[in-house]
Amino acid sequence: SYVIDQQAVINPMLSQMQASNIGQTIVDLSNYTNRYYTTSGGVNASNWLKSRWTTIANGRSDITVEQFTHASWAQKSVILTIKGTDNGNEVVVLGAHLDSINQSGTSETTRAPGADDDASGVASLTEILRTLVAGNYKPRRTIKLMAYAAEEVGLRGSAEIAKSFANAGTNVVGVMQLDMTNYKGAANDIYIFTDYTDSQQNTFVTNLISTYLPTLKVGTDRCGYACSDHASWNAQGYATSMPFESSFSADNPYIHTVNDTYANTGSQADHSLKFARMALAYAVELGSDGP
Numbered sequence: 635s636y637v638i639d640q641q642a643v644i645n646p647m648l649s650q651m652q653a654s655n656i657g658q659t660i661v662d663l664s665n666y667t668n669r670y671y672t673t674s675g676g677v678n679a680s681n682w683l684k685s686r687w688t689t690i691a692n693g694r695s696d697i698t699v700e701q702f703t704h705a706s707w708a709q710k711s712v713i714l715t716i717k718g719t720d721n722g723n724e725v726v727v728l729g730a731h732l733d734s735i736n737q738s739g740t741s742e743t744t745r746a747p748g749a750d751d752d753a754s755g756v757a758s759l760t761e762i763l764r765t766l767v768a769g770n771y772k773p774r775r776t777i778k779l780m781a782y783a784a785e786e787v788g789l790r791g792s793a794e795i796a797k798s799f800a801n802a803g804t805n806v807v808g809v810m811q812l813d814m815t816n817y818k819g820a821a822n823d824i825y826i827f828t829d830y831t832d833s834q835q836n837t838f839v840t841n842l843i844s845t846y847l848p849t850l851k852v853g854t855d856r857c858g859y860a861c862s863d864h865a866s867w868n869a870q871g872y873a874t875s876m877p878f879e880s881s882f883s884a885d886n887p888y889i890h891t892v893n894d895t896y897a898n899t900g901s902q903a904d905h906s907l908k909f910a911r912m913a914l915a916y917a918v919e920l921g922s923d924g925p
C-alpha cells in the first residue's frame with residue numbers, strides 16, 4: 635500500500651530544484667559527438683557521469699557509484715546506490731538511459747546529441763541526486779539511480795541489469811523510468827504509460843503528482859511496444875512506471891537525429907523539472923518506508 639506522508643521532507647526539497655541545473659547537464663551530455671553504445675563518445679560519457687555523480691555524492695559513506703560492465707559492448711551503465719539505514723534490502727530504482735543514436739546509423743563520428751532522448755532523463759536524475767545530498771536525506775530503503783547503456787539497440791543494458799537483480803533475488807519494490815522529459819508536445823504535462831507498467835504503482839504516481847505538483851495535468855497513453863528500459867524490469871516481474879513527456883502522437887520529432895538538441899527544446903529544462911520533482915517525490919516516499 636502506497637502511503638504518502640513525507641510532505642515535511644519533500645516540499646522543502648522540491649523548491650530547491652532548478653531547471654538551470656538540469657539544462658547544464660543536458661548540454662554537457664549532448665556535447666559528446668554521440669553516446670552510442672559502441673563508440674568512444676559512449677564510453678567517455680559513461681566515465682564522465684560516474685565522476686559527476688561521485689563528485690555530487692561528496693564523500694557520503696552511504697553512497698557508492700559503480701559502472702556495470704556489459705560483456706559484449708564497450709559502454710558501461712552507471713549505478714549509484716544510496717544504502718538504506720534500516721530497510722536496505724528493499725530497493726527503489728530510478729532509471730534513464732545514457733546512450734544516444736542516429737537513425738541513419740551511428741559510427742565514431744556520427745552526430746547524435748540525444749538531448750531529449752535521453753540526456754533529459756539522466757539530467758533529471760542528476761538534479762534529484764544533488765537535491766537529496768543537499769538535504770542530507772538518508773533513506774530507510776536503498777535507492778539506486780541507474781543510467782543504462784545500450785537502450786536504443788534493444789534495451790540491452792537494462793535487460794542485463796534487471797536479469798542480474800532477478801537472479802540475485804533482489805527485492806526491488808519499484809522502478810521508475812525517465813526517458814524523454816523535456817519536449818512538451820501535447821496538452822498535458824505528464825503522460826503515465828499503461829503498457830509494460832504496474833497499474834497500482836501508476837495510481838501511486840498519479841497521487842504523488844496531485845499531492846506535490848497539483849498544478850500539473852496528467853494524461854495516460856501507451857507505447858504499444860517495449861519502448862524503454864522499464865520493459866526490462868517489467869519482464870522480470872518488477873513493478874514499473876514510465877512517466878513520459880507527451881502523448882504518443884505528439885512525441886519529439888527530432889529524436890534519433892542530429893536535431894535532438896537542447897535548443898530544439900527551447901534551451902530550457904522547465905518540462906524536465908516537473909519530472910525531476912515527481913521522481914524525487916517517488917524516491918523519497920518509497921525510500922522512507924521501514925520494514
Ligand SMILES: N[C@H](Cc1ccc(I)cc1)C(=O)NO
Nearest residue numbers: 751786857861862881882885
Ligand atoms: N522509442 C523510444 C522513444 C519513444 C518512447 C515513447 C513514445 I510514445 C515515443 C517514442 C526511444 O527511442 N527510446 O530511446
Ligand SMILES: [Zn+2]
Nearest residue numbers: 751786889890
Ligand atoms: Zn530513443
Ligand SMILES: [Zn+2]
Nearest residue numbers: 751752813814
Ligand atoms: Zn530514450
